[in-house]
Amino acid sequence: MGTYATLSRASLLASSMSLLVLGMSVAPATGAATTGITTPYFSSANSPLVTASPGYQLETFESGALTLPAVTLTTLHGSSVDLHSSVDGDDGVLDGDGFNGKSLTVFTQANTTGATFSFNNIMLGTYPKSAGVAVTVDIANPLIFTVFDSSNNVSGTITVPNSNTLDPSNDDFLFWASDPAGISAISVSSNNAAIHLHLDHLQFDTINTISIPEPGTLAGATIAGGVVCIGRRRRRV
Numbered sequence: 001m002g003t004y005a006t007l008s009r010a011s012l013l014a015s016s017m018s019l020l021v022l023g024m025s026v027a028p029a030t031g032a033a034t035t036g037i038t039t040p041y042f043s044s045a046n047s048p049l050v051t052a053s054p055g056y057q058l059e060t061f062e063s064g065a066l067t068l069p070a071v072t073l074t075t076l077h078g079s080s081v082d083l084h085s086s087v088d089g090d091d092g093v094l095d096g097d098g099f100n101g102k103s104l105t106v107f108t109q110a111n112t113t114g115a116t117f118s119f120n121n122i123m124l125g126t127y128p129k130s131a132g133v134a135v136t137v138d139i140a141n142p143l144i145f146t147v148f149d150s151s152n153n154v155s156g157t158i159t160v161p162n163s164n165t166l167d168p169s170n171d172d173f174l175f176w177a178s179d180p181a182g183i184s185a186i187s188v189s190s191n192n193a194a195i196h197l198h199l200d201h202l203q204f205d206t207i208n209t210i211s212i213p214e215p216g217t218l219a220g221a222t223i224a225g226g227v228v229c230i231g232r233r234r235r236r237v
């Protein structure tokens, strides 16, 4: 397990079953978010965010609810917090499933589903500079991650064309975004989902962006079942 990257100028396509390593570097585009996927994701130890940062906050849903005060959840068809589909480590042991932990169930109706987490910059004093959310269970073709900037414009997207995370935890992954200009919201959605979507480990940091590994450290790296995609998208104006 480690940090790996595929750099691409276009919107990024990723499959948790894939193994992608490219050494191409893309210069940062002003005002755009960097987005990526980290998998596998067994605990916050796998997070690319700076988890030791004073500005880092993590929602594990283990209390049975979304408790982060500066985060507002909106969904397309409703949600609940339920046992059994948690990020692996939340039940206290890395054992291949999160059966005794909890996650956010995002309801799917008529094959559509969606959850948006909005960040309150007044409460936080600023918008997060990095944010992420873990996908633990879904079947969606496609599954889309969308990032919004401080003006609520789309600043980044990832489209996973065929997302299937039915394995208890080995296929869990983290969608993440990084933007020094601020992130006002992130969302996960699908217009062709077969089951309810399960999300966990909503997280953000108001201080740090996410460091992108140097391309020279990526080429030729060996990945054991892991893939991270990193990319940028120009802000829509």
Ligand SMILES: [Ca+2]
Binding pocket: 060, 061, 062, 086, 087, 090, 101, 102, 103, 200, 201
């Ligand atoms: Ca959990």
Ligand SMILES: [Ca+2]
Binding pocket: 087, 088, 089, 090, 091, 092, 093, 094, 095, 096, 097, 098, 099
């Ligand atoms: Ca476990």
Ligand SMILES: [Ca+2]
Binding pocket: 135, 136, 137, 165, 166, 167, 168, 169, 170, 171, 172
């Ligand atoms: Ca899974």
